[in-house]
Amino acid sequence: MPLFNQSIRRKIVGIALGLIVLMLVTSILSMVMSSKVGILLDELTNRYIPAYGHLARANVRSLERALALRRMVMTRMQSPTDEEAYAARLHEFEVTDRRIEEEAEGARKLINAIIDDPRTPSDNAALARIEIRIETAVTDLRRDLDQDRATLLKQVDAKQMAEARATLEHIDGVRDQFNQKIDAIRTDMLAQVFFSTSQVIGHQRQAIIVSGIVTLLAAIVGFVFALLVSSGITRPVRLLLAGTREVEAGRFDKTIAVSTQDEIGELAAAFNRMIEQLRHNERIRETFGRYIDPKVVQGLIDRPEVAIDGERRVMTIMFCDMSGFTSMSEGMTPRGLVKVMNHYFTVMSGPIRSNRGIIDKYIGDAIMAYWGPPFIEENEQALLAGLSAIDMAEQVPALQKQLPDLLGIRAMPAPCDLRIGIATGEVLTGSIGSELMMSFTVMGDAVNLASRLEAANKVYGTRILIAQATAEAIGAKLELREIDRLAVVGQSAPQAIFEVMSRAGALTAAQQDLRKHYAEGLAAYRACRFDDARVAFNAALESSPGDGPARTLLARIAEFEARPPAADWDGAWRMDSK
Known part of the structure; x- marks a missing residue:
């Protein structure tokens, strides 16, 4: 139905307009509440989740920066140095270096936007602490890495490989400390996301209660209609929470049915795209399991x-x-x-x-x-x-x-x-x-x-x-x-x-006889007693006709009888081809 494809605000306003005579005051209250839900959902979708995404990408950017730095160092270590390739690697490193701060700055801007918005009941004190921690983490990273980078380039230019390797290890340690700080910040940020989600659910439930009062006054038709609309709002949220728990448990086979085109529907669609990407990554991992033990x-x-x-x-x-x-x-x-x-x-x-x-x-x-x-x-x-x-x-x-x-x-x-x-x-x-x-x-x-x-x-x-x-x-x-x-x-x-x-x-008994006679023939062969060796190898062939090693050494004995080995022969055979 077209009504269910509208925004949450319009759904609630539609109910109010349909029952304007019986619930003028209640409709105004419902509009205010639905607006609040829309604001909260907008904040969750366009601020909280993107801010968390920026923090997650900051970890990735730090790894990309480390990789770019190693490539730049490896290019510099080549002899002779390819200046053009080194310049390209340096440019790549500088680009990835800036991206860390860009991601962190993006997260800070979104957090400050949440704090500055008086319409939402967010925990501004906790968010302010998170914003300061992000700034501190990036500042510390920049201070340490700029110093280490200059030191590293000097060491590489001077071909001081041991010192350069130690500096790289120190840079990796700084990066790991930065990632640990960002991981801790992301954990706190995720708690804020869950808090905002609970606020959305709470306001939605309030809207449902108001809709229930309206339906009592509007008789059976109004009640049924309001029930359908409220169910269309809360069901996707519950499905989204259930899907989130499935992902948290490591199960990627459950998607959410997108039945609306409102903000929750957009969030559900984004969730489904994330699940599909996770499934794709899992399939890649399983596929590469056939190529790498x-x-x-x-x-x-x-x-x-x-x-x-x-x-x-x-x-x-x-x-x-x-x-x-x-x-x-x-x-x-x-x-x-x-x-x-x-x-x-x-x-x-x-x-x-x-x-x-x-x-x-x-x-x-x-x-x-x-x-x-x-x-x-x-x-x-x-x-x-x-x-x-x-x-x-x-x-x-x-x-x-x-x-x-x-x-x-x-x-x-x-x-x-x-x-x-x-x-x-x-x-x-x-x-x-x-x-x-x-x-x-x-x-x-x-x-x-x-x-x-x-x-x-x-x-x-x-x-x-x-x-x-x-x-x-x-x-x-x-x-x-x-x-x-x-x-x-x-x-x-x-x-x-x-x-x-x-x-x-x-x-078997034949194999035991073969091994015994062959060992006797081998000892005689190495001692240059070729007649005794021939007798022993022939006895081995009687135990196991067609034995390859016995035939091979008998052929060598025939060659040695025609061309005896040197006096200092050590009994070994030297292969002259692979």
């Missing part, structure tokens, strides 16, 4: 300094690659290849996550993952990585059967299998990248070694190879077999490498 996100939230400064930690790194991928991809359509790779990554990522590993990235058909603090304890990481590798290898037979069915073909163009390399060592963890995009990852010799061990599986005909440090950390918790002493590309000192055969106590 939630444990990494939570770890960075708990310790944000790790992302900025980086840390050195002992971690276990895994590289997993699909053998035969190149030949397989050549005979497949792009859609089929994407379907196969998505299924392969899904199957192989499960054991990593179930064993508390962090998937760092997918590189073509390879998976890079890591285990280590702060996500798990240091003494667990090697074992969990080994268990993940065993679980992944156990998925291969089922995967080989699933892929043809997935593509609707009788057989895959090429057989697929796994090659896994695992290494443990000290790495650097932190956010690596550019200003446009960053990635929380690990870097170091252990990462390179794990990648090289994954490739070494192709040489030895194995699935899972681990470094010596990883084997020492696992101990007897898994069944291991020493394969060789190997120096991969990029390393001069050789180290023992091991194959993960199974879980502890799960070896």
Whole structure:
């Protein structure tokens, strides 16, 4: 109905005009009360809430200012300095610097407007204290930051990086103090908003009582009409309060039905827009959870300094690659290849996550993952990585059967299998990248070694190879077999490498014989007793025909018999390719 789309003042005036004969005096009183409600609602909508919004944005502006300052410093630290870029960063910093005061000044103006308005029963003393606190907070911030900024620029120009870093930390502390002051002010301001809302509700209820008296005098029709109008006023307010409580509880799925076009309707519409934005932000967070491991996100939230400064930690790194991928991809359509790779990554990522590993990235058909603090304890990481590798290898037979069915073909163009390399060592963890995009990852010799061990599986005909440090950390918790002493590309000192055969106590009799004969052959091989080594490796092949490491070392023995190794040979093999 058109009447319900009018302002609150016009609604009440409409009732008074309709019943002018019976309630002339009462209508005047109702008009005054409805005007008071309109004033209170106008003050709540156009002063209290915007003032609170300015204070909230002041926090955001302080963070933007800190970010702009860091960008300006980073630009200045480049060698040689790009003066044009530095000038742009300086301008950006000055703009964000002014915005803090602009937001604070906007809040103060609105608060002073509330205090100066004699028509509303606001707590002027409390508002005056809030206004003074805002001015004091901004003044203190400006005084401290101007001094620190000048000091920082001098330190950066003088390449005094340690002092500059300390000054930046002090600036961050000043910013945090400012944000704490603003947070406290916002809390007090929110109490004033709730007080103003209660005043609106109180005056609305008074208007309802007056309308009730009018309806008694105006008989049944007037009473029903007034009841409908008053219900149209109070229901949106109650819905708004209920919706506010839902948001306070962290639930963003409830919107308010906008049934009027008055001030309350506008407030309800603004509330609904806010809810939609909150839902959108939540969807973004859930979406990015598929691209960034939630444990990494939570770890960075708990310790944000790790992302900025980086840390050195002992971690276990895994590289997993699909053998035969190149030949397989050549005979497949792009859609089929994407379907196969998505299924392969899904199957192989499960054991990593179930064993508390962090998937760092997918590189073509390879998976890079890591285990280590702060996500798990240091003494667990090697074992969990080994268990993940065993679980992944156990998925291969089922995967080989699933892929043809997935593509609707009788057989895959090429057989697929796994090659896994695992290494443990000290790495650097932190956010690596550019200003446009960053990635929380690990870097170091252990990462390179794990990648090289994954490739070494192709040489030895194995699935899972681990470094010596990883084997020492696992101990007897898994069944291991020493394969060789190997120096991969990029390393001069050789180290023992091991194959993960199974879980502890799960070896078959044939596997036990294989490990025993292979160990005897390996000892003879390193001692240059090649005849004894050949006998032992052949015995290993009798226990497990097709054993890759035994075949590989038998081939080397044949080469050494034609071209014997040097007298000082240390029994190690050096890879000359990645």
